[in-house]
Amino acid sequence: MPRFAANLSFLFTEVPFLDRFEAAAVAGFRAVEFLFPYDHAPEDIADRLRRYDLTLALFNLPPGDWTAGERGFAARPDKFEELQRSLHTALPYALATGAKRVHLLAGLADRHDGAAALAFRRSLAVAAHFFAPHGIDVMIEPLNRRDVPGYFLDDFGVARDLIRELGIPNLKLQFDIYHCQILHGDVVMRLRELMPIIGHIQIASVPSRQEPDREELNYPFLFSELDRLGYAGFVGAEYRPRAATTDGLGWFASYRAGNT
Ligand SMILES: O=C(O)C(=O)[C@@H](O)CO
Ligand SMILES: [Mg+2]
Numbered sequence: 001m002p003r004f005a006a007n008l009s010f011l012f013t014e015v016p017f018l019d020r021f022e023a024a025a026v027a028g029f030r031a032v033e034f035l036f037p038y039d040h041a042p043e044d045i046a047d048r049l050r051r052y053d054l055t056l057a058l059f060n061l062p063p064g065d066w067t068a069g070e071r072g073f074a075a076r077p078d079k080f081e082e083l084q085r086s087l088h089t090a091l092p093y094a095l096a097t098g099a100k101r102v103h104l105l106a107g108l109a110d111r112h113d114g115a116a117a118l119a120f121r122r123s124l125a126v127a128a129h130f131f132a133p134h135g136i137d138v139m140i141e142p143l144n145r146r147d148v149p150g151y152f153l154d155d156f157g158v159a160r161d162l163i164r165e166l167g168i169p170n171l172k173l174q175f176d177i178y179h180c181q182i183l184h185g186d187v188v189m190r191l192r193e194l195m196p197i198i199g200h201i202q203i204a205s206v207p208s209r210q211e212p213d214r215e216e217l218n219y220p221f222l223f224s225e226l227d228r229l230g231y232a233g234f235v236g237a238e239y240r241p242r243a244a245t246t247d248g249l250g251w252f253a254s255y256r257a258g259n260t
Pocket of ligand 1: 035060103105141143176179202238
């Protein structure tokens with residue numbers, strides 16, 4: 001049975017960020033993830049995790065100025081120093097919380113631009129080697145072009161080839177099923193092919209990015225496929241609830257008891 005993590009940047013937004021940990025625990029989650037913890041001290045986040053007996057599955061490295069549209073800088077040759085600083089910003093959060101996965105955002109850049117491609121490879125290697133001594137895996141996640149126009153990493157095949165070519169053991173794929181379905185479809189065949197390099201999975205309905213209980217994808221089938229494939233990692237619930245978060249947790253009810 002998949003181990004679900006509530007994404008606290010998307011779910012339980014009815015309450016302030018630090019109160020979402022309790023809300024997730026009360027709803028039956030044993031793990032959480034979120035985009036950015038940087039408005040809070042690492043100790044405050046670690047305290048909430050301890051208090052509610054939650055595992056932090058994943059968080060993102062700093063993205064730059066998110067409200068101004070920045071989406072990271074791994075593929076930005078002009079922002080290599082910022083990328084290096086971002087690793088040092090994130091590390092205390094990972095150490096304080098015990099998180100074993102971080103997501104490295106690629107940034108907005110042309111995938112066919114040679115300098116951007118080179119910068120991306122270098123950033124992946126630098127980030128993976130930076131986190132390796134701490135037992136932390138670095139994820140890269142292809143994002144669909146409709147939600148994030150101009151994002152450098154918008155193809156699962158490109159991500160796969162890069163991870164395989166670089167061959168760094170703690171560099172892995174963040175397989176967001178929502179993005180995969182929009183970009184390529186054929187989700188099950190891709191899960192089967194890519195399982196050896198997948199470090200984290202996320203879910204949402206397609207196309208609305210809401211609860212994984214209707215629309216294009218048959219999530220109960222996908223969850224049992226993850227079991228058949230022996231996936232032992234986390235599945236992040238990264239969707240925008242249609243109404244109150246707790247009203248939309250019907251999809252989770254039958255998994256709740258087994259979510260240890
Ligand atoms: O948008 C997504 O999907 C994510 O997982 C985010 O972390 C990208 O910023
Ligand atoms: Mg995602």
